[in-house]
Amino acid sequence: MRPLKRQILIITVICAAIMELIDTSIVNVALSYMSGNLGSTLEDTAWVITSYAIANVIIIPMTSFLSAKLGRRNYYIGSIILFTLCSFLCGNASGISELVLIRFLQGLGGGALLSVSAAVVYEQFPKEKLGIASALFGIGVFIGPTIGPTLGGYITENFSWPWIFYINIPLGVAAATSCYFLLPEPAIKPKAGSIDWTGIILLTIGIGSLQTVLERGQTEDWFATGYITVLTLIAILSLTAFVFWELHTPNPVVDLRVLKSKSLSIAAVLTFITGMGMFTSIFLTPVIAQRLLGFTPTETGLLLLPGAIIAVFALIATGKMLQSGVSPVLVIFIGFISFIFFNWSMSQITLETSTSYITYRLIFRALGMALLTVPLSSLAVSSLPAKDMPQGTALNNMMRQLGGSFGISIITTFSTRRTAFHRTDLITNITDGNPLVTQRINNFTSYFQTKGSGLAEAHQKAIKMIDLSVVKQSTLLSYLDSYLLIGLLFALALPLLLLVMKRKTGPVKMVLNDH
Incomplete structure (x- = not known):
């Protein structure tokens, strides 16, 4: 393939992966708008995210088999078309049940846009340049879910929520057209037996x-x-x-035998933890910003933008560092430390925390994720033969998505229980004998009286304001505990790097140094 066509193909498949990953988080800041428009509860509307995640996790490990059975070119282009068509149907959905079903189908199409895209990118580089390939694909892996809230916030606030799906249509058409002319079948075609x-x-x-x-x-x-x-x-x-x-x-639909590769197994576990951190931070930060700090959707999305921009350069720099011989274990270690610091610093915020404080801390999140994405992706496929790379890539990507699903579920449960704990703790301090409480109630009562309420009504409103303050503060404290929990999980995963150091640092480093 000529260099220009090769470059266009790489850009196309990375953009397709970014498009798929954007849809994992672009809905997050639009749930309240969708809930009101479709007449559903926020809990039911959250299934718009869940159904997409379920479909992704189901289809991603099957992409290698489906590519072999249907032909990679046919399967990939067909998946783009399915994803694009479902994007149009999502924007036109008239009810929550219809939207959830279509999002599931969209997730089935999106699975190939992640795994097959990665395999295509890796194929375009010799093995000694896997670091550069991982960096290029890592841009999509990281940038997609990171800019999703930014894009979703801007579109929701300035247009309407269906446009968060409609923007996929021109991109999908362009990607399908480009792949029709440029995407070849793999040089080594895996055999596909009977359907499992x-x-x-x-x-x-x-x-x-x-x-x-x-x-x-x-x-x-x-x-x-x-x-x-x-x-x-x-x-x-x-x-x-x-x-x-x-x-x-x-003839397995998912060849689990590739997990005999120690580098893939270790990378998969670390990628699972990374997925937890990536998706939970994207989940927690918009919730705190909008519901507790009063940010608009656009302001919430912009919090993540500086970190996303810096991460692009960090991903490229990481690939070059690996090429120059820097140990991938060292890069992964620094990435984990950066993310641990991010979670610790976010656990210190208050209801008066400034926008700049959160923005600066999110830069550490971005750097942490950037430093983890490239070496973990390289490690996952570093010892696999060419024929097993698609399956290894698919399994590693599945672990990232599964980690995100586990992480959000764990954090939801944990924060709910911690909210109840903190509420109980705070209420014990609200007594008639507490002069601060009495003063606060009197101030609120006087305020509502100036607004025309009678004494009894103003007093009841004052009590409700105190209760709302307790709810808000206990909710914030529970989210801060959640950041600490994720940071702790990252810290507990650090010893796994010893396994990588002992067993894989040498081979991976040697491969990357051949350049």
Whole structure:
């Protein structure tokens, strides 16, 4: 392939991956608008995010098989078309059930835009330049979910929420057209046997049940609800049977045998933790900014923009550092430390925290993610033969998405329980004998009396204001605890780097130094 065509192809598939990943977070800041417009509760509207995530996690590990069975070119272009068509249908949905279903189908199309795109990018570079390939693809992996809230906030505030889906249409048409003329079949075509329907069914049931439990467990009081208990058992049995079946069937839909590669296994675990951090921070920060600090959707999105811009340069610099011989273990370590610092510093904010404070801290998040994305992606495929790279890439990407789903579910449960804890703790200080409370109630009462309320009515409103203050403060404290929890999980994952250092630093470094 000529250099110009090769460059256009790389740009196309990276843009397709960015488009897919933007849709994982662009909806976050628009949920309230969608809820009001579609006449649904915020809880039900959240399934617009959940259904997309479920479809992604189901389809991503199957992309290698589907590419082999249908032909990579046909499968990839078909997925772009499905994703683009569903984007149009999402914007025209008339009810929440319809929108959730279409988002699921959109997620099925989007899965290929992530995994196949990565495989295509890696193919365009010799093995000694995997660091550069990972950096280029890492731009999409990081920038997509990061600029999603920025873009979603601007579109929602200045236009209307359907446009967060409509913007995919011209990009999808352009990507499909470009790939039609430029995308080749892989040089080494993997063999595709008979369709592993058993594996597909077990994976779909297992992941679907698991995601439902994670998303609805806290709302339904976990195992106090019958269907949550049943779905948990179904998830355990289905996924256990799936692993056993895939390891023993001759034509697995997901070739789990590639996990014999120690570098891929270690990278997958670290990528899972990274996914938790990436998606939970994108989830927590907009919620705090909008619901507690009073930021508009546009202001909330702009908080993330400086970090996203810096991350682009950091990703490119990381790829060059790996090429020049810097140990990937050192880069990963610095990335983890940056993200731990981000979570600790965010756990110190108050209701009076300035915009600049949060923006500067989000830069550390961006740097942390940038420093993790490239070496982890390189590590995942560094010891795999060319024929197994698509499967390895797919599994590693699945771990990132699954980590995000687990992380958001854990944080939702944790923050809900911590809110109740902090509320109880704060209420114990609100007594008739507390002079500060008495003064606050009197001030509120006087304020409402000046607005025309009678004494009794003004006093009741004052009590409600105190209660709202308690709710707001306890909610903030629970989110701060959530940041600390994620930082702790990153700290606990640090010892895994010793396994990478002992077993893989040499080979990976040697491969990257051949340039």
